[in-house]
Amino acid sequence: MSAPAREFQVQVEGLSVAYGDFLVQQDLNFGIRRSDVFIVMGPSGCGKTTVMRSLTGLLPPAAGRVLYGTEDLWTANEAERARLMRRNGVMYQSGALWSSLTLGENVGLPLEQYTDLSPRQIRDIAAYKLALVGLKGFDDFYPSQVSGGMQKRVGVARAMALDPDILYFDEPSAGLDPISARHLDDLILQLRDGLGTTMVVVTHELASLLAIGDDAVFLDAETKTMLATGNPRDLRDHCPDARVRGFLTRGEATPPPDPGAPLQ
Amino acid sequence: MATAAPDQTGPGPAPAAVVPSMRLDTTAAGLATLHLGGTWRVGQSLPEIDDLARNLDAATPTPTALTLDCTGLTDWDSGLVAYLLGVRDLAIQRDLPMDEAGLPDGVRGLLRLANAVPDRSGGKPTAFHGGFLHEVGSEALGLVRSTGEIMEFLGEVALSLRRLIRGQARLRRADLWLAIQEAGAQALPIVSMVSFLVGMILAYVGAQQLAKFGARIFVADLVGLATVIQMGALVTAIVLAGRTGAAYAAHIGTMQVNEEVDALRTLGLSPMDFLVLPRMLALVLMTPLLTVYSDLMGILGGALVGVLVGGLSLTEYLNETQAAIGWNHIIQGLISASFYGAIVAVSGCLRGMQCGRSAAAVGEATTSAVVTAIVFIVIAAAVLTVVFNAMGLS
Numbered sequence: 001m002s003a004p005a006r007e008f009q010v011q012v013e014g015l016s017v018a019y020g021d022f023l024v025q026q027d028l029n030f031g032i033r034r035s036d037v038f039i040v041m042g043p044s045g046c047g048k049t050t051v052m053r054s055l056t057g058l059l060p061p062a063a064g065r066v067l068y069g070t071e072d073l074w075t076a077n078e079a080e081r082a083r084l085m086r087r088n089g090v091m092y093q094s095g096a097l098w099s100s101l102t103l104g105e106n107v108g109l110p111l112e113q114y115t116d117l118s119p120r121q122i123r124d125i126a127a128y129k130l131a132l133v134g135l136k137g138f139d140d141f142y143p144s145q146v147s148g149g150m151q152k153r154v155g156v157a158r159a160m161a162l163d164p165d166i167l168y169f170d171e172p173s174a175g176l177d178p179i180s181a182r183h184l185d186d187l188i189l190q191l192r193d194g195l196g197t198t199m200v201v202v203t204h205e206l207a208s209l210l211a212i213g214d215d216a217v218f219l220d221a222e223t224k225t226m227l228a229t230g231n232p233r234d235l236r237d238h239c240p241d242a243r244v245r246g247f248l249t250r251g252e253a254t255p256p257p258d259p260g261a262p263l264q
Numbered sequence: 265m266a267t268a269a270p271d272q273t274g275p276g277p278a279p280a281a282v283v284p285s286m287r288l289d290t291t292a293a294g295l296a297t298l299h300l301g302g303t304w305r306v307g308q309s310l311p312e313i314d315d316l317a318r319n320l321d322a323a324t325p326t327p328t329a330l331t332l333d334c335t336g337l338t339d340w341d342s343g344l345v346a347y348l349l350g351v352r353d354l355a356i357q358r359d360l361p362m363d364e365a366g367l368p369d370g371v372r373g374l375l376r377l378a379n380a381v382p383d384r385s386g387g388k389p390t391a392f393h394g395g396f397l398h399e400v401g402s403e404a405l406g407l408v409r410s411t412g413e414i415m416e417f418l419g420e421v422a423l424s425l426r427r428l429i430r431g432q433a434r435l436r437r438a439d440l441w442l443a444i445q446e447a448g449a450q451a452l453p454i455v456s457m458v459s460f461l462v463g464m465i466l467a468y469v470g471a472q473q474l475a476k477f478g479a480r481i482f483v484a485d486l487v488g489l490a491t492v493i494q495m496g497a498l499v500t501a502i503v504l505a506g507r508t509g510a511a512y513a514a515h516i517g518t519m520q521v522n523e524e525v526d527a528l529r530t531l532g533l534s535p536m537d538f539l540v541l542p543r544m545l546a547l548v549l550m551t552p553l554l555t556v557y558s559d560l561m562g563i564l565g566g567a568l569v570g571v572l573v574g575g576l577s578l579t580e581y582l583n584e585t586q587a588a589i590g591w592n593h594i595i596q597g598l599i600s601a602s603f604y605g606a607i608v609a610v611s612g613c614l615r616g617m618q619c620g621r622s623a624a625a626v627g628e629a630t631t632s633a634v635v636t637a638i639v640f641i642v643i644a645a646a647v648l649t650v651v652f653n654a655m656g657l658s
Contacts, residue, residue, distance in 0.1 A: 057529070082534075089530075090526075096522055098527070109436075110531050114531075
């Protein structure tokens with residue numbers, strides 16, 4: 001890891017995550033700098049989402065620390081943790097919209113709970129956030145009435161509702177067509193540039209992560225730990241680890257030992 | 265072994281089906297040859313791999329190498345490839361070098377592909393299957409664990425109630441009203457019907473027995489007391505367990521599956537305050553109210569039978585009922601009802617919150633919510649009866 005040019009907003013030290021006895025990832029050490037687009041990448045099933053759940057306060061780690069500034073997320077008491085978590089916005093893989101609320105209410109609920117704004121003001125802010133993600137006028141639809149891609153965008157709008165310091169995205173482009181995925185990438189960059197929000201993106205979508213990533217960590221499924229950290233484009237070209245280069249070039253840098261005969 | 269591949273080396277339009285065949289020859293030098301012939305497609309009955317294992321074990325002399333001959337093969341699909349994977353496993357188990365040169369090229373490619381990725385089964389959670397004692401032990405441990413979970417949940421509910429009383433709990437008033445409406449007003453029709461019929465059944469059974477003593481009028485006492493003290497609350501609670509408790513488990517369980525509960529947590533909203541508290545309050549408030557209504561319907565049902573079958577007049581019946589029932593009886597029923605309501609809400613929400621992340625898990629959560637609720641309602645009914653007796657309420 002090079003000397004930090006800017007302060008780390010989130011620091012992960014010796015983090016191990018597990019489900020019961022089943023170890024998912026261990027010995028993770030990396031930092032996320034302010035206003036970066038930080039990519040958590042790795043092959044399917046390597047535990048990217050699980051690591052994100054530990055970063056966002058949903059899954060207590062088996063070992064190690066997650067520092068927000070100087071505060072340890074997991075040794076803080078419940079009220080402190082809730083306060084730290086509220087500075088994060090999270091967009092879930094499936095959108096995770098509250099299905100019994102309209103899109104407008106989904107975006108408005110955090111505001112309703114944590115601000116003293118009037119219902120009218122909340123509606124206006126929710127409508128503005130929906131417009132930001134390209135869903136102007138969809139306030140009164142229910143999540144089941146819009147497409148999967150729209151649900152994801154509402155998920156982004158809701159994650160942004162409280163103007164968080166850090167936005168987490170779990171597989172933003174999964175299940176989207178290339179154009180929609182590209183729009184979502186552009187949205188992430190525009191929001192970062194416009195609001196200065198730090199973006200943490202969990203993904204294995206190469207085109208996307210190479211296009212938007214400033215910094216990244218690569219998690220490996222077999223060794224159950226991180227193999228590299230740094231700018232994804234640098235990693236692709238210069239990473240000493242062949243597995244990382246292979247991943248970032250769709251396996252072209254290091255052909256697997258036995259590619260299999262062409263099928264007839 | 266010649267590498268003569270059959271003309272047809274890939275799945276294509278099926279020619280006239282020929283029965284798939286398997287034959288094992290062993291030369292005196294110990295070279296075993298497996299002849300595969302006919303059409304190997306999954307739609308047909310294919311030879312079992314165990315037959316080959318038996319043939320290999322029975323072969324004399326014991327084979328030292330295995331080659332494959334596919335000259336008789338006319339057509340194949342995954343049925344053949346899966347069989348060959350089994351053959352390869354057998355060969356590895358018996359330390360037999362296997363010569364695959366006789367296979368069609370396509371099959372060789374597919375076999376290589378199937379073995380290209382190392383077996384990750386080590387990463388799968390494995391279940392240990394022990395004997396009867398192990399089963400009993402793990403069931404017992406499961407029971408202890410689930411009791412612990414219920415206690416933990418009750419503790420969280422208590423903390424959540426404390427936050428509510430201090431005005432720190434975050435919940436939406438709209439959610440509370442919606443829960444009250446769903447658990448209360450919308451349950452009226454079904455509660456009416458069930459209570460009315462239970463009242464009729466009690467009266468009918470009672471009338472027949474009491475007629476033998478010429479004490480028909482006491483049907484009113486029987487129905488009135490039974491309904492007010494116990495049956496009204498029980499019937500209401502069981503209807504609510506099936507109707508509302510199941511709905512809570514399914515709703516919260518589905519929210520778990522869709523990560524909606526996680527989304528609440530990351531906002532710093534406690535699912536206990538936000539999801540469980542309104543439902544719990546709604547049921548604790550609505551169950552006694554519904555019970556009063558259920559008592560009334562039960563008495564009316566009894567009166568109908570008393571008048572039609574027992575030959576009593578309506579005034580007579582209602583006067584007798586009024587004389588029989590005291591406030592102490594009504595209070596017993598209402599206190600029981602509050603407990604039952606809390607039990608239904610806690611079971612429904614508990615199973616919903618414990619729900620795993622699949623559609624099947626939602627089904628299990630719903631079933632479990634109803635079963636838990638009914639078991640605890642019956643236990644509570646027994647305990648409360650003893651307590652009320654000790655207090656001199658009855």
